[in-house]
Amino acid sequence: MTINVLDDLCVFDFETSGLDPAKERVIEMAAIRVVKGVQVSEFRxxxxxxxxxxxxxxxxxxxTDEHLVNGMEEKQAFLNLRRVMGPKTLxxxxxxxxxxAFLHYAMFRISEITFGNPFIDTLTIARGRTTYPHTLTDMCNKYEIKLDGAHRALADxxxxxxxxxxxxxxxxLDEWINKLSYVEKYGKPDWVPAHAELSPVVWKK
Structure with missing residues (x-):
């Protein structure tokens, strides 16, 4: 059965203390839930x-460190995020x-469970449809989308x-559900969801 990806989705983004999801932590998060094209909730x-x-x-x-002093406790932040996401939302x-990966490691650290939601990666789509470069800033420029404050969670x-x-x-975009690509010369990622379809791409500038 064909799924309309715009029926029920949650776009989310993390800013983190580093690149290793098993060791580093999420320091800022944001999410927007959209149902049938209408924004129904937002969390940051x-x-x-x-x-x-x-x-x-x-x-x-x-x-900065000062931003995080009064930040939400990690467990509460992820519980709130998961409420926005729901158990089956794209x-x-x-x-x-x-x-x-950061979502998985945080959830497992907090409650020893992970997630089973379907997902879409706009980077994987970009690699399949357009030429390099594929950063969010570059892709927004290609599609003439205004992006203010890149590398802050809600802006992203x-x-x-x-x-x-x-x-x-x-x-x-239905064909892109649960698909992830990785740059072949860097090797496979250490962790991906069990339901992910993983494929290599050759990075050509």
Whole structure:
């Protein structure tokens, strides 16, 4: 049965203390739930972090240790996020391999469960449909989408949602559900969802 990807979806994004989802932590999160093209809920928060951010993260995101002092406790933040997501909603992210891994490790750390939601990765679609480069900023430029405040969670969510809608209007995205690509020369990611269809791409500039 064909699924309309715009029927019920949740676009989400994490800013993190580093790149390793097994060791690092989410420091900011945002999500927008859309049902039949209408935004029905939005969630964003800083997440309390037990450590000091490395300068590179602050340089990239603008997030400082002071932002995180009064952030939401990790467990409560992820419980709230999962309420927005729901158990069966289509999850959407740009470079979903990264965000889904952080979601998995956080959920498992907090409650020893993971998620089973279907998902779409706009980066994987970009690699399949357009030429390099494929960052969210580059893809928004290609589709003439305004992206203010890249590398902040809510801005990236809004950009990803607009990108998804533009790509879907161009050609339906149903075939991309649960598909993830990875750059062959860097090897397979350490973790992907059990229901992911993983495929390599050759990175050509």
């Amino acid at each position: 928060t800083f997440v309390k972090y037990d450590g000091k951010l490395v300068p590179k993260i602050t340089e990239l995101t603008g997030i 999850l959407v992210a740009h470079n979903a391999t990264f965000d889904l 969510v809004e950009g990803t949602l607009a990108l998804l809608q533009a790509m879907h209007a161009e050609r339906p």
